[in-house]
């Protein structure tokens with residue numbers, strides 16, 4: 022597999038929606054409204070500058086996507102954030118790892134001091150494992166802050182990668 026990562030635009034949405042839709046409908050990993058329409062999801066997922074939405078593709082087949090940018094405006098905009106979604110059929114092949122490494126480079130090159138994940142669902146073990154393996158640490162967990170359709174009230178981790186350490 023040879024993964025290429027590039028900026029995504031509105032023209033890519035027809036290829037991104039089949040990746041985003043199952044994540045939104047399942048409602049186990051993000052707080053997007055589970056009944057969001059394609060148009061609503063597009064407006065939430067495609068970032069405006071200074072943020073950027075990217076996609077990962079292999080031979081023109083879109084496998085995953087990430088949303089990058091400042092976590093907060095104003096005096097919080099030196100810390101970035103990111104979200105990631107991979108097509109169900111493409112999971113477990115390193116697509117999210119490649120996107121996360123791209124996200125780290127992207128934030129580093131733009132001078133961000135760290136990358137904060139605000140709401141990693143604690144039952145999302147694959148994601149927690151992946152982020153920790155790349156250096157993110159769990160800063161804290163808000164108990165019961167997420168209503169999982171499968172597991173009930175579960176915690177949301179705040180996770181942080183310090184980019185000033187090296």
Ligand SMILES: CC(C)(COP(=O)(O)OP(=O)(O)OC[C@H]1O[C@@H](n2cnc3c(N)ncnc32)[C@H](O)[C@@H]1OP(=O)(O)O)[C@@H](O)C(=O)NCCC(=O)NCCS
Pocket residue numbers: 044050104105106107108111112113114115116117118119140141142145146147148150151154
């Ligand atoms: C989380 C997600 C982005 C991971 O994408 P992916 O392309 O499958 O991830 P990768 O293949 O790059 O890496 C997955 C890692 O998790 C591990 N993993 C997979 N399933 C796992 C499980 N059940 N328990 C523990 N680790 C698991 C893999 O072994 C791999 O780790 P490794 O590289 O050390 O072997 C993808 O599952 C997804 O889109 N989920 C829905 C949306 C989501 O949860 N986004 C993240 C929100 S924080």
